[in-house]
Amino acid sequence: MTDAEVIEAQLVENLIRAEIHPMEEAEGFAALLRLEEPKYTVEQIAARVGKSPAFIASRLKLTDLVPAVVEAFYANDIGVGHQRRHNLAASQHDDTTSFLAGPNRPRT
Numbered sequence: 001m002t003d004a005e006v007i008e009a010q011l012v013e014n015l016i017r018a019e020i021h022p023m024e025e026a027e028g029f030a031a032l033l034r035l036e037e038p039k040y041t042v043e044q045i046a047a048r049v050g051k052s053p054a055f056i057a058s059r060l061k062l063t064d065l066v067p068a069v070v071e072a073f074y075a076n077d078i079g080v081g082h083q084r085r086h087n088l089a090a091s092q093h094d095d096t097t098s099f100l101a102g103p104n105r106p107r108t
Contacts, residue, residue: 012048012049
């Protein structure tokens with residue numbers, strides 16, 4: 001098996017698991033896109049895993065999150081729906097801090 005085939009097989013196997021974390025999905029999709037040979041597109045990945053290109057693109061946005069938000073995401077302090085809000089504030093530390101603090105959490 002080539003590296004691409006191994007990564008693809010692992011990704012498809014992981015997608016079958018109901019409890020896969022969205023960040024793990026995102027990292028798997030990103031790994032496929034980074035391969036030199038064969039080159040995958042979002043559309044090809046979507047076809048391989050039975051998801052829409054929009055779903056794949058949405059998951060890929062998770063790979064742009066700053067480490068503190070990824071940590072909060074894995075800890076289930078925030079969910080997938082928070083990604084858009086955070087992506088707007090990602091480059092500004094104060095906004096990221098406020099985002100992670102949330103409306104009912106103390107600010108640092």
